[in-house]
Amino acid sequence: MKSIYVTRVFVDLKGPALKLFSLLAMLSLGMVAFSEPAKIQGLRVSSKPDSARLVFDLSKAADHRLFMLSDPNRMVLDVEGAALLKDITATNFNHLPIKKCRTAKKENNVIRVVFDLNSPLKAKSFLLPKNDQGISRLVIDLDYKKKLAPQKKVAASIEAVQNVKRDLIIAIDAGHGGEDPGAVGVNRMHEKKVVYAISKKLANYFKARKGYKPVMVRSGDYFIPLAARRNIAKEKDADVFISIHADSFTKKRAHGASVYTLSTKGASSASAKFLAERENKADLVGGVSLADKDDILSSVLVDLSMTYKMESSVDVAEEVLVELGKVTSLHGSRVENAGFAVLKSLDIPSILVETGFMSNPREAKNLSSSRFQSKIAQAIFNGVDNYFKKKAPEDTYIASRFRHNRAVIYVVERGDTLSQIAMRYDVHLNRLMEFNRLQTKSLAIGQTLQIPINN
16 A cells, blocks of 8 residues: 655745745636536437437537447447446446447546447547537537449339329428537427428328328438438439428517428528528538538529529419418418528429427417318328329329320411410420420421410
């Protein structure tokens, strides 16, 4: 056993020396307070089909180091100047490629967390600033994408392929998720949970109707950056993109549902601008770098196939707004528009639905009701369905079921323009070009066109 010797020294301090000693003592106490360890208060896990997020709740920010080891595969996290307040070794990692985790206290107040892995994976870590509850967060994002087995090719005759009518792909985006709870309403109810419940009900309505195939952009409680949400819709070849949210405002009396489309010229109202700014902060909450923000904003006009797609978005939005007005109060009588990042760069009809105000006690109560959620989902479905019954693409089952087209043959005369012909027969210019497989608007005298006419 080592012996510890303590020597007591008595010094007679007077005047300036006493003041200096008192100052040094105060500084010493301040340093002790300053060096209080960052307390690790817990570990939370959220997962996606091919990735996951681990979140450590900390009493304050702390330096850390993340690295990988092999043989066996392990992921190691060292948190400097920290103390572990809660046992995290019992954390349930569900279907993640993590067997278990172990903790140890190293020298210099370093807490080491070792994750035993089933297989190698990619990981990155970063710190998030304190949230409203004063909690800092240390985030580890895991990427474990798996290669899909090659699908079997199925031979089909040309006739069979020509007769197949495809389903309309409906991309349903439940706003927020994971580290981003969205608006927080009465009884600490989170927007992310409400809109996910509504989105699942909406998907079920589309799934039950032949000719539709719903795709959930977010299939669980995890964070997805705004640009990634758009990319998922593109990858799935979606025919429409519906982003579901629940509003929030500084005044509790604000109420009613709204439907928004993208604006490239500013918001249609002060409330629309306020909402877009709040929704666009989601990436900051989720810890996403916005270094490419200017590039995203500058590419909006290029990627939208502008006028036609934006007009289609308004058409969808108007149908949905009418149906929402049948089941709940509306915040306004018209479709609003603002610069929502989640709607940008999409070349398909895209709308954002605010289902009500979480900041309004009465509406927050309604939004927590499964019955009311079903009514909202049914109204959105009806609006989108009404739109596609009129304007579904020609190669879809819905078009063949609800739009029996006949074509009128028109011979181009001197002075004719494609725009004039489209206007004369009340056909959208883009549809006329698609119907005739035209690459340009140029016409030749004597050229024949097929004009699609709805019965």
